[in-house]
Amino acid sequence: MWAFIAGGVTAGVLAGIGALAVVEFGLYDIAAAQPHNKMVSWAIHQTFKKSVRLRAGSISPPPSFTEEQVVSGFRQYQADCMMCHGGPGISRAAWVKGLEPTPPFLLDSGERWTPAQLDYILEEGVKMTAMPSWGETRSREQIWDLVAFLQALPDISPGRFAEMQRRFPPDKAPPASAGQFR
Ligand code: HEC
Structure with missing residues (x-):
């Protein structure tokens, strides 16, 4: 029994020292040019998914979304999301x-x-990735409009997306939130 506890404590201390050594001696490669190794990549992605599931539970969405909301979401998406996430028939920006x-x-x-x-x-964004927290610069209504657009996206064909781009070209003026850094 005591040997078991002592073994557990020793293993814990060694793991702690190991983790400290990885930090102190710069052993983990933070270069974005190198992908995370498979285990780290899995751990980060699982953490993200489980964390969202745990924390989104208390949010009540509106019962349905309107076409106006989808269009408003599309316009925001075109201005601020498409370079990173692409769209139907649209690739992501090369630098991504x-x-x-x-x-x-x-x-x-x-x-x-x-x-x-x-x-x-x-609203919250995703730590340690390039995904920003849009709640910093957008109203609750604008965020729901983006959700409305993402909900509609599986049914938007490349042809319909191109048509939306023609009907609603990007605004020439910078978005209202530009320059409002806190
Ligand atoms: C600078 C690049 C960048 C911009 C701009 C950006 N995102 Fe992201 N986004 C990311 C990254 C990187 C992830 C992946 C996070 C991860 O895998 O943990 C992500 C993840 C997401 C996810 C979850 C994806 C999934 O299915 O798991 C959604 C939804 C999303 N972004 C929506 C948006 C919307 C809407 C906008 C615009 C308002 C936006 N993003 C702008 C980089 C960006």
Whole structure:
């Protein structure tokens, strides 16, 4: 019994020293040019998914979204998200290849996440990735409009997306939030 406890404590102390050594001696390669190793990548992604599921539980989404909300979400998406996440028939900006993790395409994110979970991800952002917290610069309404757009996205074909881009070209003026850094 005592040997068992002593073994556990020793293993814990060694693991702690090991983790400190990785930090102190710079052993983990933080270069974005090198992908995370498979285990770290899995751990970070699992942490992200479980954390969102745990924390989005208390958010109540509106019962349904309107076409106006989808259009408003599309306009924001075109201005601030498309370079990283692409769109139907649209690739991501070339420089995005240099991000680790590389931002995913979101064509099916409306199927993989509930509206409450999408709202949480957009409002809060994702630590240690390039995904910003949009709650810093957007109203609650604007965030729900983005959720409305992401929910509609699985059914938006490349042809319809191109049509939306023609009907709603990007605003020439910078977005209202530009320059409002805190
Ligand atoms: C600078 C690049 C960048 C910009 C701009 C950006 N994102 Fe992201 N986003 C990311 C990265 C990187 C991830 C991946 C996080 C991860 O894998 O843990 C991500 C993740 C997401 C996810 C979760 C993806 C999934 O299915 O797991 C959603 C949803 C999302 N972003 C929506 C948006 C929206 C909407 C905007 C615009 C308002 C936006 N992002 C702008 C980089 C970006």
